[in-house]
Amino acid sequence: TMLSLGRMSPQEAERIVAFDREHVWHPYAPMPATEEPWPVVSASGVRLTLADGAELIDGMSSWWSAIHGYNHPALNTAVTGQLGKMAHVMFGGLTHPPAVRLAERLVEITPEPLTKVFYADSGSVAVEVAIKMALQYWMSQGRPERHRLLTVRGGYHGDTFGDMALCDPVNGMHHLFSDVLARHLFAPEPPPGYLADPDEAYLAGLRALAAEHAGELAGIVVEPIVQGAGGMRVYAPEYLRALREIADEHGLLLILDEIATGFGRTGELWACDHAEVAPDIMCVGKALTGGYLSMAATLCTDEVARGISEGEARVLRHGPTYMANPLAAAVASASIDLLLSRDWRDEVDTIEAVLTAGLEGARDLPGVADVRVLGAIGVIETREPVDVAEAQGILMAHGVWLRPFGNLVYTMPPYVCTEEEVGRIADAMYAVAESL
Ligand code: PMP
Numbered sequence: 001t002m003l004s005l006g007r008m009s010p011q012e013a014e015r016i017v018a019f020d021r022e023h024v025w026h027p028y029a030p031m032p033a034t035e036e037p038w039p040v041v042s043a044s045g046v047r048l049t050l051a052d053g054a055e056l057i058d059g060m061s062s063w064w065s066a067i068h069g070y071n072h073p074a075l076n077t078a079v080t081g082q083l084g085k086m087a088h089v090m091f092g093g094l095t096h097p098p099a100v101r102l103a104e105r106l107v108e109i110t111p112e113p114l115t116k117v118f119y120a121d122s123g124s125v126a127v128e129v130a131i132k133m134a135l136q137y138w139m140s141q142g143r144p145e146r147h148r149l150l151t152v153r154g155g156y157h158g159d160t161f162g163d164m165a166l167c168d169p170v171n172g173m174h175h176l177f178s179d180v181l182a183r184h185l186f187a188p189e190p191p192p193g194y195l196a197d198p199d200e201a202y203l204a205g206l207r208a209l210a211a212e213h214a215g216e217l218a219g220i221v222v223e224p225i226v227q228g229a230g231g232m233r234v235y236a237p238e239y240l241r242a243l244r245e246i247a248d249e250h251g252l253l254l255i256l257d258e259i260a261t262g263f264g265r266t267g268e269l270w271a272c273d274h275a276e277v278a279p280d281i282m283c284v285g286k287a288l289t290g291g292y293l294s295m296a297a298t299l300c301t302d303e304v305a306r307g308i309s310e311g312e313a314r315v316l317r318h319g320p321t322y323m324a325n326p327l328a329a330a331v332a333s334a335s336i337d338l339l340l341s342r343d344w345r346d347e348v349d350t351i352e353a354v355l356t357a358g359l360e361g362a363r364d365l366p367g368v369a370d371v372r373v374l375g376a377i378g379v380i381e382t383r384e385p386v387d388v389a390e391a392q393g394i395l396m397a398h399g400v401w402l403r404p405f406g407n408l409v410y411t412m413p414p415y416v417c418t419e420e421e422v423g424r425i426a427d428a429m430y431a432v433a434e435s436l
Helices: 012-023 073-083 097-109 123-140 175-180 200-216 235-249 271-275 302-310 328-339 344-364 388-397 418-435
Strands: 039-045 047-048 055-060 113-118 148-153 185-187 217-222 253-257 281-284 294-301 368-374 379-384 406-411
Touching: 055 418, 073 328, 097 113, 097 294, 097 328, 113 123, 123 217, 123 253, 123 281, 123 294, 123 302, 148 200, 185 200, 200 217, 200 235, 217 235, 235 253, 235 271, 294 302, 344 368, 344 379, 344 418, 379 388, 379 418, 388 418, 406 418
Parallel strands: 148 185, 148 217, 217 253, 253 281
Antiparallel strands: 039 047, 047 055, 113 294, 281 294, 368 379, 379 406
């Protein structure tokens, strides 16, 4: 038989899926699994190849990371080049060129006051580190009682215990744990719509909440402009500006989680650029390595770093084994270079236009509650929860890989998708909406 590279015999594919279902946990899944996962054997450009040879356009970018597509020559070379030198080494007491080169780039391309870089090994850990920075900062000021955080409903910041306490406490994925989580302060989610007129009552409520609790607050934590895994909502830059003002008024640290929104996804390099707002602490991840390896980073200002280091604790109490992994750092630098070398704004604007044209019509379908598009993000919110298996049947018949969740059918495609490919993603999403 003529099996192409990476192709798998039906027997082997069946064996892998069967063992997987009995022994391997998947995200937010029971064990053994009720769902049959699709065996994927290779990925190149914007396409995934399944064991049976089917090719699917990946409208998910591997959970919003693979912005340049898969098997990219420049990214491959960055990894293999570094592999010949050093795959990993501890970061305690040692440094290396990939870590420093990436830090130089991050300091250069993130908002100006951010000058210090902590390398985390996942987005969740980057948010944990941000929380820790904020709390240690206030301990250093002799104000340990300022250990709570102000956030908004509808957010998602990661699956670890510190982060779970910042996710939506009622409809989010972690309400199960609410009794054992840190008690932070939740304002309602910002009113929806990028272009919505500012809701003065909402802003007044936000200001009142912050003023009432300022003495116990370390900072404000939000996803700027787009709330991702907590509901794929979009809000107006005005609210982010208001949060910066509130933070300044009460001396709170503004912590922005740009893990999902960073590196151009929303049409600006950083979502906070929509509001011309700079944070005191910022988390990046996901697209940082172009989807190649697990790495994230927490950046902070000189003032935050100095505050922590001049305090009694002196050291920031964090340091993972795989901190600043050289392979990940090398491919991250290559990914940033690649992004900046292309006309990424034009790519993202084109995706926005194609998604808008392809999805807006779905607004009138009976099963559809809302349609939202911003940058390279397209969302159809349905009235009822989507049956994932049914929806994926329709999507895959269109040659498209997406993974709806709850009432959301959404795409965050690689920026290198052609107009035709984005059009196919939009058509597939429309077909799902039409089937409801
Ligand atoms: N923050 C945001 C905004 C995210 O979207 C995610 C991942 N969906 C995380 C944090 C957690 O990142 P990770 O899954 O890499 O731990």
